[in-house]
Amino acid sequence: MDDLERHLDELSDRGLLRRMRLVSGPQGPRVLLDGRPVLLLCSNNYLGLADHPRVREAAADAAMRWGVGAGASRLISGNMTIHRRLEEELAEFRGAERCVLFGSGYLANTGIVAALARAGGVVLSDELNHASLVDGCRLAGAQTLVYRHADLEHLEWRLREAAGRASLIVTDGVFSMDGDVAPLAGTVELARRHGARLMVDEAHGTGTLGPGGRGAAAAAGVAEEVDVVVGTLGKALGSYGAYACCDATIARYLVNSARTLIFSTALPPPAVAGALAALDVMRAEPQRVARLGRNARLLRDGLAAEGVDVASSGTQIVPLVVGAPAAASRASERALERGVFAQAIRPPTVPKGTSRLRLSVMASHTRSELRQAARAVAESLPPEALSGREAPLDARALAAAAA
Numbered sequence: 001m002d003d004l005e006r007h008l009d010e011l012s013d014r015g016l017l018r019r020m021r022l023v024s025g026p027q028g029p030r031v032l033l034d035g036r037p038v039l040l041l042c043s044n045n046y047l048g049l050a051d052h053p054r055v056r057e058a059a060a061d062a063a064m065r066w067g068v069g070a071g072a073s074r075l076i077s078g079n080m081t082i083h084r085r086l087e088e089e090l091a092e093f094r095g096a097e098r099c100v101l102f103g104s105g106y107l108a109n110t111g112i113v114a115a116l117a118r119a120g121g122v123v124l125s126d127e128l129n130h131a132s133l134v135d136g137c138r139l140a141g142a143q144t145l146v147y148r149h150a151d152l153e154h155l156e157w158r159l160r161e162a163a164g165r166a167s168l169i170v171t172d173g174v175f176s177m178d179g180d181v182a183p184l185a186g187t188v189e190l191a192r193r194h195g196a197r198l199m200v201d202e203a204h205g206t207g208t209l210g211p212g213g214r215g216a217a218a219a220a221g222v223a224e225e226v227d228v229v230v231g232t233l234g235k236a237l238g239s240y241g242a243y244a245c246c247d248a249t250i251a252r253y254l255v256n257s258a259r260t261l262i263f264s265t266a267l268p269p270p271a272v273a274g275a276l277a278a279l280d281v282m283r284a285e286p287q288r289v290a291r292l293g294r295n296a297r298l299l300r301d302g303l304a305a306e307g308v309d310v311a312s313s314g315t316q317i318v319p320l321v322v323g324a325p326a327a328a329s330r331a332s333e334r335a336l337e338r339g340v341f342a343q344a345i346r347p348p349t350v351p352k353g354t355s356r357l358r359l360s361v362m363a364s365h366t367r368s369e370l371r372q373a374a375r376a377v378a379e380s381l382p383p384e385a386l387s388g389r390e391a392p393l394d395a396r397a398l399a400a401a402a403a
């Protein structure tokens, strides 16, 4: 047996083996999964725009007008007019001086952190940040100081440790696997007091929080004080790609330093046009954002009524921590048997001992679908994951116990 097969066997033994399931049709509220109709409860197509007729048409028209591929990096074969238009519209949407497109959220985060956190500097990173931010820290020349999740006191302690060195604070706005929101007002205040730059990843805040879906920083009233806001086009905006909103100097700096922008082919025109149309729909129909919030509440209330502890999340992402990876996979399989696709999330995506079902709600789910989902998921969880037991479910305690 070779080393790769051995590694796969090891993952399998530990309940950590992953595989991709086959979905037929678009990412709507209901899909055919491996040939079976199920309710989709793990897509980030939060506003139902990935399968919206106007968004599809815009992408199809763009393919006819500009072609399917962008041909090269924009620094090589030029910035296409459609890229420029989306950058201008996103900058306006976010009230930023400039916007710079990237190939994906992963590329944006790795490229921007590595570009801004230079040798001799420090990057301060929340311990539950997304893997793309973590990998950006790994690529950066700067020293990384991790601070405890959403803990402003610990962040300040880390900032004192970094004193005298160029510092960059990086944090998810909405944490992707936990659904909680970063304490952004306090983080901005600390960044200013300690002369640090602040970068917020609004992958899950865009289109879901704040006025008109402008994100977690806008919801906290500090959007203008964040130096770099990253957003993705592949989640609420229903397309693919990402962007950074910032001032003109940082934008020019990123174009000259972010290797994932410089050395990677530009976004395909259909993806750009799809995102432009999605942005238009989102602005014209703010009720979609409101409906997402309502649906998230409906699901959380439905789960709570079934005895499931949902206290840790106030957003469209609802994590149900069960602990061991095999237990999470079993819960996911049981939910599938009941017609609900709720993905099991296991290490290294989440800390050891905190494997979970990560539920994500869409504005396009109906009330009755969410009621059905809450019941099916509650029936699928191991009994100890239901409230009413002696020790409440606590991700951090489970992680500590497993460490």
Ligand SMILES: Cc1ncc(COP(=O)(O)O)c(C=O)c1O
Pocket: 104, 105, 106, 107, 109, 130, 132, 172, 175, 176, 201, 203, 204, 232, 233, 234, 241, 242
């Ligand atoms: C918080 C966060 N940032 C960045 C990304 C990466 O974005 P993308 O899927 O566009 O590469 C994700 C997505 O999975 C995410 O959850």
